[in-house]
Amino acid sequence: MEKDELLEFIGKGRSAVVFKMKHTNKALKIFFPTCAQIAKEEADIYRVLEGNVYFPRLYEAGDNYLVMDYIQGVTLFDCLAQGIELNELVIQQVDKALLSAKRLGLNPSDIHLKNIILLPEGKIKIIDVARFRQTKDCRQWKDLKKAFFKFYKKNFFPKKIPVFLLNFIAFLYKKVSFSLPVVYTLF
Ligand SMILES: Nc1ncnc2c1ncn2[C@@H]1O[C@H](COP(=O)(O)OP(=O)(O)O)[C@@H](O)[C@H]1O
Ligand SMILES: [Mg+2]
Known part of the structure; x- marks a missing residue:
């Protein structure tokens, strides 16, 4: 072959x-x-x-x-891009996953939408654990969680978001030190 x-x-x-x-x-x-x-x-x-x-x-x-x-499923990034709706159970499972990693002495980092996969039955798996031993505190998941409750869960918020916009938000967040907490205070 x-x-x-x-x-x-x-x-x-x-x-x-x-x-x-x-x-x-x-x-x-x-x-x-x-x-x-x-x-x-x-x-x-x-x-x-x-x-x-x-x-x-x-x-x-x-x-x-x-x-x-091989994890058969859809990354949370692709869920947003395709309009697959995310619920609080997804958030709770990620919290549990990160807590379980912390209990093993790790410091989960680089937790973003492309590193979390939603399985067809609603369970989640986290991939890309290379940065789980870094010493600095990673606040990406805390910010994503806040964005979920503050914006995504609201009825008016679109559940399908164009890829270019998702990438642009990620770019601002990483490169320009875009601070989500500042945005939250505006709403
Ligand atoms: N075990 C896996 N099962 C299914 N898809 C995966 C798996 N590992 C990685 N992927 C896919 O490949 C992409 C890149 O993998 P990742 O481990 O995040 O690479 P990197 O360390 O370069 O960020 C992920 O966003 C996901 O879409
Ligand atoms: Mg990755």
């Missing part, structure tokens, strides 16, 4: 490209050459999280790759 028949592209982030290994329930995450060292850090963190239902299981790790459970 050809290589491209065995791998199906599923996603790309800042540090890696991810493929589904066809005919299996596994995903292969291959890190860009400049980010290869993250493979080991992320593998170590997955080992700490082993058995935790909110995270994929790790099967194998190499110098620049990981093999883990």
Whole structure:
């Protein structure tokens, strides 16, 4: 079989490209050459999280790759883009997942909409745990939660948001130190 028949592209982030290994329930995450060292850090963190239902299981790790459970579902980012409605149960599960990681001595970071996957039965899984050992406090999830209750849950708020707008908000939030708390005080 050809290589491209065995791998199906599923996603790309800042540090890696991810493929589904066809005919299996596994995903292969291959890190860009400049980010290869993250493979080991992320593998170590997955080992700490082993058995935790909110995270994929790790099967194998190499110098620049990981093999883990393929999570069949839709990232929260794509839920917003496609108009798949999110409810409070999703938020509660993410809170539980992060708490369980903290209890294992980790410091969950980089929790954003593209790193949370909603499964068809309503459960969630968190991927991309490489930054779970960073020391600085990450407030992304706190801000997202506030935005959920302050805006998203309101009837007037659109449940389907164009991708360019989602990316623009993420850009402002990250690059321009856009502070959501300032926006909240305006409403
Ligand atoms: N185990 C997985 N199962 C299903 N999709 C995944 C899995 N891991 C990653 N993805 C998809 O690939 C994208 C990039 O993966 P991610 O681990 O977040 O890379 P990066 O570390 O570069 O941000 C994710 O946003 C998601 O859409
Ligand atoms: Mg990611």
